[in-house]
Amino acid sequence: MNLRIPGPTPCPQEVLQAQALPMVNHRGPQFAELMARVTDRLKQVFQTSGDVFVLTCSGTGAMEAIVVNTLSPGDRVLSLTCGFFGERFAELAQAYGADVVRLDFPWGAAVDPQRVRQALRDDPSIQAIQIVHNETSTGVTNPLREVAALAREFDKLLLVDAVSSLGSLKLPVDAWGCDAVATASQKGFMVPPGLGLVSMGPRAWQAHARSRMPRYYLDLGKAKSFLERKQTPWTPAVSTFFALDVALDLMLKEGMHRIAQRHSALASRTRDGVKALGLSLFPEREADASNTVTAVKVPQGVEARQLLQGLRQQGVELAGGQDQLSGKVFRIGHLGYVTEADIDGALLALEKALAAQGYKASAAARRGSSE
Numbered sequence: 461m462n463l464r465i466p467g468p469t470p471c472p473q474e475v476l477q478a479q480a481l482p483m484v485n486h487r488g489p490q491f492a493e494l495m496a497r498v499t500d501r502l503k504q505v506f507q508t509s510g511d512v513f514v515l516t517c518s519g520t521g522a523m524e525a526i527v528v529n530t531l532s533p534g535d536r537v538l539s540l541t542c543g544f545f546g547e548r549f550a551e552l553a554q555a556y557g558a559d560v561v562r563l564d565f566p567w568g569a570a571v572d573p574q575r576v577r578q579a580l581r582d583d584p585s586i587q588a589i590q591i592v593h594n595e596t597s598t599g600v601t602n603p604l605r606e607v608a609a610l611a612r613e614f615d616k617l618l619l620v621d622a623v624s625s626l627g628s629l630k631l632p633v634d635a636w637g638c639d640a641v642a643t644a645s646q647k648g649f650m651v652p653p654g655l656g657l658v659s660m661g662p663r664a665w666q667a668h669a670r671s672r673m674p675r676y677y678l679d680l681g682k683a684k685s686f687l688e689r690k691q692t693p694w695t696p697a698v699s700t701f702f703a704l705d706v707a708l709d710l711m712l713k714e715g716m717h718r719i720a721q722r723h724s725a726l727a728s729r730t731r732d733g734v735k736a737l738g739l740s741l742f743p744e745r746e747a748d749a750s751n752t753v754t755a756v757k758v759p760q761g762v763e764a765r766q767l768l769q770g771l772r773q774q775g776v777e778l779a780g781g782q783d784q785l786s787g788k789v790f791r792i793g794h795l796g797y798v799t800e801a802d803i804d805g806a807l808l809a810l811e812k813a814l815a816a817q818g819y820k821a822s823a824a825a826r827r828g829s830s831e
């Protein structure tokens with residue numbers, strides 16, 4: 461199966477095989493060595509000299525960890541939303557009693573730093589900013605670097621959902637000034653689901669010292685004291701740790717810069733292929749289009765569910781639209797362990813599945829190219 465969804469993503473054979481290794485004592489020397497090795501290399505991937513923790517949870521758990529470890533009930537939080545995952549981040553902070561001020565952008569648009577600047581000027585009581593680096597639901601990458609610069613300028617804590625970006629897109633955590641960053645194993649890391657990965661910089665730890673949100677399983681204070689002994693507070697997903705260990709080797713061998721370049725090239729190839737079929741990208745501006753996931757408008761006269769079914773019958777799995785985009789877009793994941801052949805195969809299957817629904821791909825493409 462050509463699994464072209466934005467997570468879980470395909471895993472290299474050696475990563476999957478690592479999961480079949482026998483269990484070890486998670487309080488013993490073997491695990492301690494593994495934990496030290498994984499943590500050290502994760503810092504290279506995050507490009508941080510801060511702390512990085514491996515939590516046994518999904519990406520949402522990692523997002524929850526950075527919220528409950530830095531904020532207090534009643535804290536005013538500027539939540540930047542332009543899609544399904546931005547909504548989730550805002551809701552999460554709200555669920556723990558943060559005073560969330562939303563700055564909404566249309567789905568398909570990116571966060572506009574000018575409006576963020578205005579919001580920060582207008583409301584000095586804001587303490588923290590939440591942003592999704594790569595909005596997987598709309599296929600838009602937000603200008604994180606610019607928003608991070610604003611967070612520094614206005615002295616606000618910056619919490620980042622980087623679940624579908626870190627490990628695939630350029631994201632130097634320290635250089636950009638991201639205080640707390642959350643990601644997960646099953647997207648750009650080429651590892652099965654099960655591990656949430658979070659970084660905490662010095663400002664995030666200062667916030668942690670003041671933070672009064674309830675927390676227990678995800679308490680990073682506990683994680684930090686156990687990390688000193690190269691352990692986790694609770695039983696970790698040991699097999700997924702084994703897999704991450706192997707994947708980190710592959711990632712650092714390729715290099716973070718080359719990984720970002722590969723994703724950029726694969727994304728261009730995907731966007732060009734989709735446009736050649738006469739289809740339209742969902743993001744309003746192609747300059748905002750993500751290099752990890754391409755969201756495409758379902759064309760007139762085509763039924764999204766049937767289209768995805770037609771693709772599945774050809775061995776290609778694409779993702780549908782989430783929430784308000786259900787039936788309106790489909791999404792092609794191109795992050796992690798992906799080759800040009802995977803993209804070309806998916807595009808060919810897409811052309812056939814569209815044709816099966818009476819969509820005139822080539823005629824439409826000719827119209828598109830003559831515009």
Ligand SMILES: *Cc1c(COP(=O)(O)O)cnc(C)c1O
Nearest residue numbers: 518519520545594596623624644
């Ligand atoms: C996948 C994803 C998540 C986390 O999802 P989980 O199912 O909890 O792992 C969060 N944010 C973004 C942007 C994502 O793409």
